Amino acid sequence: MVEKPSFLIQVENIEEPLEYVASSSSILETLEAANIEVPYQCREGFCGVCRAKLIEGQTQYANEPLAFVRDGEILLCCSRPTSHIKIELP
Numbered sequence: 001m002v003e004k005p006s007f008l009i010q011v012e013n014i015e016e017p018l019e020y021v022a023s024s025s026s027i028l029e030t031l032e033a034a035n036i037e038v039p040y041q042c043r044e045g046f047c048g049v050c051r052a053k054l055i056e057g058q059t060q061y062a063n064e065p066l067a068f069v070r071d072g073e074i075l076l077c078c079s080r081p082t083s084h085i086k087i088e089l090p
Contacts, residue, residue: 006021007020009086009087027080027085036089039090040077042077043077050076051073056085058081059082060080061078
């Protein structure tokens with residue numbers, strides 16, 4: 001059995017890091033599973049409502065988002081970590 005990689009998600013102002021497992025579809029899904037409320041609408045990268053600041057680490061998009069994303073920002077609904085990350089929620 002092949003193990004799926006997991007990474008830690010450290011959220012500013014939340015003490016315990018969360019574990020992201022590759023079977024999760026997005027960072028947003030991991031946050032929701034931990035009962036962390038994050039604003040969102042489309043879940044597809046169209047609207048940009050779930051925009052967050054990426055403080056440390058690397059992420060990738062399943063599909064390139066249509067919403068404008070500045071350097072240092074990510075859309076939680078369609079991004080996945082490729083390393084341990086630290087984020088600041090809106």
